[in-house]
Amino acid sequence: MRFAAVGLDHAHAFGQIAGLLGQGCELVGLATDDRDAAVARAVAQRWPDVPWSDDPDELLTDPSVDLVVTAAVPDRRGPIAVRALRHGKDVVADKPGCVSLEQLEEVEKAVAESGRFWSVTFSERFEVRSAVKAGELVQAGRIGRVVQTIGLGPHREGDRAHLAGGEGRPDWFYDRDRTGGILTDIASHQIDQFLFYTGSTTADVVSSSVANYTHPESPRMQDFGDLTLMSDRAHGYVRVDWYTPRGLPTWGDGRTTILGTEGFIELRKYVDLAGREGGDHLFVVDQETTEHVDCSDVELPYYPALVHDVRHRTQTACPQSHTFEVMRLAITAQQNATMRGSAA
Structure with missing residues (x-):
């Protein structure tokens, strides 16, 4: 190919x-x-x-x-x-x-x-082994019916990996017309996970807000955003920001909590604060036990599935309708968001 x-x-x-x-x-x-x-x-x-x-x-x-x-x-x-x-x-x-x-x-x-x-x-699910494992546990019924997700997506503005060695963010990063705004951009990850883990095909944006609290000189930049979602089967909350301090050993403490009727799963995707080394930390609590799950050997299915889809005209990597709905919800949340701070 x-x-x-x-x-x-x-x-x-x-x-x-x-x-x-x-x-x-x-x-x-x-x-x-x-x-x-x-x-x-x-x-x-x-x-x-x-x-x-x-x-x-x-x-x-x-x-x-x-x-x-x-x-x-x-x-x-x-x-x-x-x-x-x-x-x-x-x-x-x-x-x-x-x-x-x-x-x-x-x-x-x-x-x-x-x-x-x-x-x-949506790399925070497709390229994260603990997120893939969480999906397997949910599908297996480990925590019962999923009724809520909480997705936190903090980022570091000056992270060297995202800058590919550059000295600073380019000018377009500070213009919401070019980035789509913080909810369209970062929160699309968490919206994707809400639909996926809850088994929802569509949802409504109940409320949303964006803010610029740290960049008054760049009012078209947004450094904070949150939103709530509701589908016919579940609730969701999302918070994203650009506040990760330099003291954290990675670009953001990305977390996802998946609440089920028989237990819950928490993902510490990139760091376990003052705990285990590395990333992909998955904790699951059910009616029997509390467990830390090693996700190091979990296979990432996205790219093999993409190649299969090109060759066989299938939708195994991600249903097309799901991708459309994630972006519709993210953009709708952005457009309807209440602005705070210096955001303009």
Whole structure:
């Protein structure tokens, strides 16, 4: 399977490219709007033999390319996806896959017209072994019926890994029109997990808010957001922020609590505060015991499933309707959010 990477502005591109290469796919081309971006430079260093195209459209329209991955500036991901879809390619986009309901509608039309799929890489589930294991435990009925999730997504603004070695966030990071806003961007992860763990196909945004408490000089940047969700079977709460202090040994203390009628699961995805080393800490409590589950040998199914879906026209990696609904809810929460602090 031949794929191209078009749009290299966020470090999630590394995971997308490596995930497909790990399945035996061939990276046949690279293109981006800004070759000087830190991520683009790092991609060039990591895969020096892959040819670059000066015009991204050459790869988006190349009939020999089966799939396009994109981690472009968020407001560019929707248009890139539409162009690729309409030229017969499946698309894997970094989250958020688009930044407005208008962009989402264009993607939905392109998917329907082309028969190709649009997958958004919700990496906080797809690329986290403890999150995959939690899904297995939920499906096995370990904690009964899931009635609520609480998803916390703190991030560090100056994290070196997300900056790909760059000295600071690019200008577009501080403009909500380009990022989609903190709920469209980060909270899409937690919305994805709410729908997945609760078995919900749709939900309503009950309330949402965003704020800028630490960047008065950049009022179009948002550093805090939260929202509540409700479906016909469960409740959800999400909190996201850019406040992770330098003292934490990783970029954020990402946590998910999954409440069931017979127990609960808590994920400490990236760090166990003052406890066990490493990440992927899963704790499950049921009617019999409290247990810490080792997730180190859990297989990540997303990229193998993507390749299967391209070859067999299936939806095993993630149902298309689920991806559409996650982005609809995230954008709706963002658009309807109450603003606080210096947010404008």
